[in-house]
Amino acid sequence: MTIGSRLDRRFWLVSEDGVKLYPVRIRNRLTGRSAFRICPASTNITSEQIEVDNIDEVERAVVVEGHGIRVAPNEDAAANVRALGGRIQGVGYVADWSGPRHARAERETAAEEG
Incomplete structure (x- = not known):
């Protein structure tokens, strides 16, 4: 992530039409905190979203646990909640x-055990 950027480009989701969607930091209007927002499935209810600073935690929540994340294709686009599937x-x-190595390994282990 570059200084001043709200996108983190270390990992991305790929839409059905091949567009890369990057995790976005969102500024909380009440607290002023800028963080990634993880949410169960694809809910768009702010009160159900968890604010996270660490991109490794974001990647794990999305890839391993199946949570949604606010993403955008570029700096100027609106951020929408998306999850795998x-x-x-x-x-x-x-x-x-x-970062993603641990998540891939956990996902593969869970698939083998499940």
Whole structure:
């Protein structure tokens, strides 16, 4: 994530039409805090969303646990809640980011045990 950017480009969701959708930091109007918002499934109810600062936690919540996250294709676009499945067909990663390795391993272990 570059300074001043609200997007984190280390991992992204891929829409059904191939568009990369990046996690977005949203500013809480009540507290002034800028954070990623994780939510159960694809709810858009702010009170049900959890504010998280760490992109590794975001990636784990989305990829392993199936939660939704506010994402956007670029800095100027509106941020919408999306989760894997439905209109989201996959996940992509920056090659040198070490964060997703733990989530992929946990997901594969869970699939083998389930």
